[in-house]
Amino acid sequence: MAAIDSAQADAARARLTEALVATADEDHGAFQRLYALTSAKLFGICLRICGERQAAEDVLQDVYLTIWRRAGGYEPGRASPISWLATIARNRAIDWRRAKGVRPSADMTEADLIPSNEVSAIDGLLGQEDDQKLHLCLDSLDDPQRQAIRTAFFDGLTYAELAERQGVPLGTMKSWVRRGLIRLKDCLDDNA
Amino acid sequence: MTTPDERAAMAAELALGVLDGDEREEAMRRVLADPRFAREVEAWRTHFALLFAQWPDAVPSETVGARIAAMAAPGSMRSGSTVVAAPASRTGWAWATGLATLIAACLVLALALRPQRIVVEQAPVATGAAAPLIAAITPTKDGGDTKPFAASYDARTGEIRLAGGVDVPSGRSAQLWAIEAEGPPHPLGLLDGASSRVSIGGRDLRRMAPGVTLAVSIEPVGGSPTGLPTGPVVATGTLAGV
Numbered sequence: 001m002a003a004i005d006s007a008q009a010d011a012a013r014a015r016l017t018e019a020l021v022a023t024a025d026e027d028h029g030a031f032q033r034l035y036a037l038t039s040a041k042l043f044g045i046c047l048r049i050c051g052e053r054q055a056a057e058d059v060l061q062d063v064y065l066t067i068w069r070r071a072g073g074y075e076p077g078r079a080s081p082i083s084w085l086a087t088i089a090r091n092r093a094i095d096w097r098r099a100k101g102v103r104p105s106a107d108m109t110e111a112d113l114i115p116s117n118e119v120s121a122i123d124g125l126l127g128q129e130d131d132q133k134l135h136l137c138l139d140s141l142d143d144p145q146r147q148a149i150r151t152a153f154f155d156g157l158t159y160a161e162l163a164e165r166q167g168v169p170l171g172t173m174k175s176w177v178r179r180g181l182i183r184l185k186d187c188l189d190d191n192a
Numbered sequence: 193m194t195t196p197d198e199r200a201a202m203a204a205e206l207a208l209g210v211l212d213g214d215e216r217e218e219a220m221r222r223v224l225a226d227p228r229f230a231r232e233v234e235a236w237r238t239h240f241a242l243l244f245a246q247w248p249d250a251v252p253s254e255t256v257g258a259r260i261a262a263m264a265a266p267g268s269m270r271s272g273s274t275v276v277a278a279p280a281s282r283t284g285w286a287w288a289t290g291l292a293t294l295i296a297a298c299l300v301l302a303l304a305l306r307p308q309r310i311v312v313e314q315a316p317v318a319t320g321a322a323a324p325l326i327a328a329i330t331p332t333k334d335g336g337d338t339k340p341f342a343a344s345y346d347a348r349t350g351e352i353r354l355a356g357g358v359d360v361p362s363g364r365s366a367q368l369w370a371i372e373a374e375g376p377p378h379p380l381g382l383l384d385g386a387s388s389r390v391s392i393g394g395r396d397l398r399r400m401a402p403g404v405t406l407a408v409s410i411e412p413v414g415g416s417p418t419g420l421p422t423g424p425v426v427a428t429g430t431l432a433g434v
Contacts (some may be wrong), residue, residue, distance in 0.1 A: 006425050041244070044250040056252075058391045060252055061260055064264075068398075070398075073395070079237070083237070083238065154239055157210065182201050185200045
């Protein structure tokens with residue numbers, strides 16, 4: 001998978017963790033470094049979910065304000081820095097979209113996604129973390145289950161939105177996803 | 193009772209973000225009340241985080257980079273008077289909390305009529321740290337006879353004011369927690385009787401943001417020994433901008 005060797009990934013992770021921890025101490029230089037390292041990834045997330053640049057940039061500003069304020073809540077060792085940051089971006093973008101009543105944009109197709117062998121240094125950190133376990137386990141699901149779970153993640157959809165988009169009853173969607181998640185858990189546990 | 197499968201599915205659903213309304217609230221309450229469930233949610237978040245690597249990057253304009261840099265420039269976060277923020281995002285926050293904001297706004301009106309008024313002598317700055325936050329704290333199913341009450345947070349004094357209280361059995365303490373979407377509950381302080389005030393400082397100040405949940409749990413005297421809630425969570429509410 002990732003064309004990133006582990007020494008490089010370790011160095012990238014150390015730089016990012018250092019910047020995040022120093023940001024918690026209100027180090028402005030560290031905050032700038034954090035922005036330089038992560039803004040492309042976080043903006044990609046905002047842009048995808050918000051669907052338009054202007055809104056995505058406003059949300060991005062909220063995201064970094066949140067990071068600035070809450071960096072103290074980050075506990076190194078509990079979560080990886082990039083997934084902690086990316087989760088904030090995804091949640092803020094989803095909050096914005098739901099608050100505005102903006103309909104989710106069309107499905108992100110597989111072609112829109114970055115193949116896992118072309119990842120950047122930051123992405124290499126993510127790829128390293130869990131190996132390919134999640135991908136393998138997702139691949140083992142039936143199509144509708146896998147598709148629904150992936151769409152929920154990338155497009156930030158609720159059950160109701162997923163059901164509407166796929167044109168299936170809400171109950172059907174819930175049971176697809178629930179069964180998929182339980183199978184996913186069994187698979188992840190088996191490979192633990 | 194729920195089966196282990198249902199519990200695992202609910203943890204995954206919360207981490208994935210597919211729940212809304214009552215289902216989401218139930219799952220959030222469970223995070224508070226059940227540390228094992230909270231760990232499961234965290235484990236799912238870590239699993240799903242792998243997918244972030246596949247998200248295409250995009251480069252924001254230099255303008256937004258400069259705006260963000262200015263936001264964290266020395267001085268601007270403290271006074272809250274020089275922050276220039278995009279109005280659109282502020283509106284977003286106001287709407288983000290929907291009904292909760294409405295209820296909280298009603299409660300804050302009642303609170304404002306009490307002697308301990310909320311001081312708003314200067315218009316709250318868009319995203320500045322000085323903007324007051326409020327929450328409608330409502331009882332959970334473990335909350336007994338607790339009545340809903342308002343909580344307000346003043347960033348300038350670092351004080352959280354609660355306009356009501358919860359029933360605390362003798363030999364126990366009520367503890368206030370902050371729960372951010374991205375992490376475990378964090379202890380803020382102990383409550384003593386009705387109309388209590390909790391002063392926070394240091395890094396806790398930056399935990400106070402719209403969307404953060406305040407929760408009250410019943411703990412051994414002096415507070416939870418573990419750093420996480422150990423007793424029943426009796427009341428919760430989400431912070432929102434006024």
